[in-house]
Amino acid sequence: MIEVESLYKSFDGVQVLKGVSFKVGQGEVLALIGRSGYGKSVLLKHLAGLLKPDQGRVLLDGRAIGSLQGRALAQLRARLGFLFQGGALFDSMTLFDNVAFPLREKTKKNEREIEERVLYELNEVDLIGSENKFPAQVSGGMQKRVALARALIQEPEMMLFDEPTTGLDPLTGQTILKLIDACHQRLKFTGIIVTHEIPRIFAIVDRVALLHDGLIQFEGTPDDIRGSRDPLVKEFLEGNK
């Protein structure tokens, strides 16, 4: 379970988050939508403990990530997967080595077991045959799929997706969303997807939250948001038609 309690954050005097609170239940997937530059990615980085809030806290399965350090933080993060907007693949490594990296560094699996596991994950994201290429040699969509395979290789209990389809053509974007859904069916993780993919995202999430002006302005199911009469929600949805 992911809980955010009254989160405040400002940068150089600009208040980005003004008391954000919400919960994501076990095995649930929440879509976090909102205008660009309104703090969605900042919020996501707080959830991963990459940024410290000015006030408030983030609880992952009841543990406040902001107050953890060292081994305790590393252990909690090991249960968390994060798909970065740009993929954040290690550009000096092949796609295979990128996906294998967490297993090599964090487990005692032998090379044969690692190879089996990596090829399985690469097969899941339809990348068999490209494993010896470097990130710079493949398309943005392929990079996203590799990043997804790397994020999922340790079978995380919680997954955070930072705009997984940004910069991709609609077909590739749809493929990525389908992959995320398939991975959720397989691993049953608790997830948050920061996205602009409206309305396509509604098909694969349980709930939707709209972040605007530093606060969650709306929270509900995809059907709730479609039926909402809130002018802000309507304006946002219509702007995405």
Place this chain on the structure above:
Amino acid sequence: MLTVTRKMGRFGLKKELRLGRMGVFLGKSFFYLLTPPLKLRLLLKQIDFIGYQSLPIIFLTGAFTGMVLAFQGFLSLSRVGSEAFLGPLVGVALITEMGPVISALMVTGRAGSSITAEIGIMRNSEQIDAIKLMGLNPYRYLVVPNLLAMMLCLPLLAAIFDVVGIYGGYLIGGKLLGLSSGTYFGEMAAQVDYKDILNGLFKSLNFGVIIAWICCFKGYYTGIFTGQGAKGVSQSTTQAVVMACVLILVWDYFLTSTRLFS
């Protein structure tokens, strides 16, 4: 007036924060260096990059430094009729000063700048965050291998620089200006103390720490203490090279004035 004072105070606090971060960064680097696990494969890769691949530039600069020293030294010594002391002059100057300092400056320009740029790009493209989110410690992958490789390679590179420089000096003093090899090397052996060698190697070890510290720090904090994107990486790289070179020269003065092994 109050605004000016406030601005000065803010500037002072910013600088203090940065210095504090640098100190903590160095402390953490040594802590992770002294505690397992050590990433051996990365260490060997950095030894190859910092040490082995720096050899051509060390040979070249070492040879020419020795040759220039011999030329200038011979001209100065011949005015007082002491050409016989050319060997000790070249030897002591290279072993205690020129070798450690110039080799460190060369490594800063060749390897240090590259380390800053690489880590800076990793910061920009969120690769460092990715390492953290895997529950791993970025210091062990990005800082410790560079620090240890610098500490191992710099004294060796300086020693090679010294030897090549001494032979470069002999080429000029002996082969061109007519000094016998017995005079050049014999006087050098008599005058150069093993403490000079220890002082030179100790300086190189210090410079290795300085280069790794500054260059890794500047790369690691790209986008935080410098601008974002490509400009941030370029600013970090420039700052790293300038700061490391200045610090090497300042620290060299302190090490020379204290002479630990004397």
